[in-house]
Amino acid sequence: MAPVIPRSGDAAFANVERVNAELFTLTYGAIVRQLLTDLEEVEEVNKQLDQMGYNIGVRLIDEFLAKSNISRCVDFKETAEVIAKVGFKMFLGVTATVTNWDAEGTSCSLVLSENPLVGFVELPDTCHGLYYCNILCGVIRGALEMVSMKTEVTWVRDMLHGDDAYEMRVKLIKQVPEEYPYKDDE
Amino acid sequence: MVEVSLSAFAFLFSELVQYNQTQVDNIAELERRLEDAGYAVGARVLELFCHREKGNRRETRLLGILSFVHTTVWKVLFGKVADSLEKGTEHEDEYMISEKELLVNRFISIPKDMGTFNCGAFVAGIVRGVLDNAGFPSVVTAHFVPMEGQQRPRTTILIKFADEVSHMMSLLNIY
Amino acid sequence: MQFFGGSAAIGITPSPAAPPGTATSLSGNNANMLYIFNRNGVCLLYREWHRPLRTLDAQQDQKLMFGLLFSLRSFTAKMDPTSVDKGNLGVPLLPGQGCSYHSFQTNTYKLSFMESPSGIKLILVTHPKTGDLRDSLRYMYNLYVEYVVKNPIYVPGSAIKLNKGQLHQFHVQSYGKSVIKERLVNILVQMQLS
Numbered sequence: 001m002a003p004v005i006p007r008s009g010d011a012a013f014a015n016v017e018r019v020n021a022e023l024f025t026l027t028y029g030a031i032v033r034q035l036l037t038d039l040e041e042v043e044e045v046n047k048q049l050d051q052m053g054y055n056i057g058v059r060l061i062d063e064f065l066a067k068s069n070i071s072r073c074v075d076f077k078e079t080a081e082v083i084a085k086v087g088f089k090m091f092l093g094v095t096a097t098v099t100n101w102d103a104e105g106t107s108c109s110l111v112l113s114e115n116p117l118v119g120f121v122e123l124p125d126t127c128h129g130l131y132y133c134n135i136l137c138g139v140i141r142g143a144l145e146m147v148s149m150k151t152e153v154t155w156v157r158d159m160l161h162g163d164d165a166y167e168m169r170v171k172l173i174k175q176v177p178e179e180y181p182y183k184d185d186e
Numbered sequence: 187m188v189e190v191s192l193s194a195f196a197f198l199f200s201e202l203v204q205y206n207q208t209q210v211d212n213i214a215e216l217e218r219r220l221e222d223a224g225y226a227v228g229a230r231v232l233e234l235f236c237h238r239e240k241g242n243r244r245e246t247r248l249l250g251i252l253s254f255v256h257t258t259v260w261k262v263l264f265g266k267v268a269d270s271l272e273k274g275t276e277h278e279d280e281y282m283i284s285e286k287e288l289l290v291n292r293f294i295s296i297p298k299d300m301g302t303f304n305c306g307a308f309v310a311g312i313v314r315g316v317l318d319n320a321g322f323p324s325v326v327t328a329h330f331v332p333m334e335g336q337q338r339p340r341t342t343i344l345i346k347f348a349d350e351v352s353h354m355m356s357l358l359n360i361y
Numbered sequence: 362m363q364f365f366g367g368s369a370a371i372g373i374t375p376s377p378a379a380p381p382g383t384a385t386s387l388s389g390n391n392a393n394m395l396y397i398f399n400r401n402g403v404c405l406l407y408r409e410w411h412r413p414l415r416t417l418d419a420q421q422d423q424k425l426m427f428g429l430l431f432s433l434r435s436f437t438a439k440m441d442p443t444s445v446d447k448g449n450l451g452v453p454l455l456p457g458q459g460c461s462y463h464s465f466q467t468n469t470y471k472l473s474f475m476e477s478p479s480g481i482k483l484i485l486v487t488h489p490k491t492g493d494l495r496d497s498l499r500y501m502y503n504l505y506v507e508y509v510v511k512n513p514i515y516v517p518g519s520a521i522k523l524n525k526g527q528l529h530q531f532h533v534q535s536y537g538k539s540v541i542k543e544r545l546v547n548i549l550v551q552m553q554l555s
Contacts, residue, residue, distance in 0.1 A: 193511065
């Protein structure tokens with residue numbers, strides 16, 4: 001009696017405690033600003049944002065699984081849909097669309113309808129190459145790693161760089177089965 | 187109003203604290219960095235308000251700006267008016283905004299080895315950012331204050347206005 | 362929610378008498394032991410209520426328990442008569458892959474098991490007549506999320522500290538109650554297993 005996989009995160013989002021998105025957006029802005037000051041190199045900032053996202057992802061996954069009542073995620077295609085429709089909704093109140101599957105079914109794009117990380121942001125020229133929302137890539141990578149999917153997540157379109165949408169590419173590298181963790185002679 | 191889940195904010199804030207922990211040697215330094223991050227938020231909050239309130243009525247009274255922080259800013263950022271706004275009993279130029287359970291302290295437990303560390307430094311920074319940019323430079327700090335009969339202390343944001351502010355206000359006699 | 366459905370109609374009967382020579386701090390408590398493991402076999406939390414017989418040191422005991430669960434899952438999936446898709450015995454499975462078991466019983470105890478897709482495993486060892494504990498385990502998983510995972514001071518993958526010195530109060534919004542982290546386990550046991 002596996003529970004039905006939820007198709008929408010509306011109910012979950014309605015049930016959780018929420019805060020004004022502006023507090024979230026401005027706090028995120030303050031984080032990016034700190035990193036730019038501390039690290040100077042835009043490439044380093046991208047890396048640090050991804051790492052912070054990863055740290056969040058490895059924790060957030062359990063809250064997501066507990067609240068959405070999902071008891072298995074084995075199929076990558078299904079998982080991508082759940083992230084887009086339930087995951088984004090539950091935490092950020094927005095949804096994403098899954099598109100552009102490759103022939104093997106191992107990589108797809110998530111296109112965000114809205115992006116609560118980027119209110120009031122305009123990138124100055126000095127930040128050319130900054131993936132302002134790179135934290136999201138890290139979150140997805142970290143969360144998927146906890147459910148045995150090793151992925152690469154990168155931005156392919158970014159409205160802050162003048163593109164017409166926010167689009168992330170999620171590529172499944174491999175699914176890692178659970179190994180017996182102890183050595184026999186231990 | 188557009189919202190995100192409290193969890194999303196909690197996870198983000200937690201990363202802010204943890205990242206800054208890697209950048210410092212002591213608690214005071216950590217609080218200073220959190221305050222800096224908050225300052226940027228406060229400055230933007232004020233900017234956004236001025237932008238929205240087309241009338242652009244600039245607050246020039248001390249109590250006016252304090253109540254703006256205690257009421258409007260709090261409401262927008264934390265969804266509620268702050269629990270209290272009081273004048274310091276010992277010093278003329280000190281004010282306190284207190285919150286029984288400050289949002290940023292709700293999901294954080296401070297290990298013993300971090301002593302008096304208070305994540306409220308971030309909120310102190312927000313307050314300072316608003317006040318400073320409205321023309322009321324001040325020193326703002328966050329403190330835990332034990333409450334009788336309560337397991338958890340409340341957080342008090344202590345605002346000490348810069349000498350020039352108190353001086354000006356006493357000249358104008360418009361406290 | 363069903364907690365102690367097994368012996369229905371008995372109502373609030375206290376749990377069967379504890380074997381002689383055992384003492385419990387929680388009267389009417391049916392639970393013997395609780396384990397929480399992560400996917401790497403690290404025992405994040407171990408608690409016991411009555412366990413008069415102990416033959417192994419804690420580390421050996423935990424390894425054995427994890428090994429039992431791990432192998433059992435591999436066996437149950439291998440023996441599944443309804444599935445055409447079978448790996449070789451011993452070939453690692455993905456969490457959630459293949460069929461899964463949620464409890465087994467011996468004449469002296471019942472072991473209830475829940476695994477999240479992230480590989481968090483919760484194991485509760487109770488009296489053999491205990492009913493279906495799946496909802497209880499899910500509830501505990503929620504507690505784990507609220508108290509442990511969301512506490513920024515907790516380092517993922519490290520043992521959960523429940524000593525008094527680290528006693529901190531948290532609000533568990535999802536359950537509308539204010540409770541203390543240290544009571545993570547006791548709450549569950551008092552509320553649901555008594």
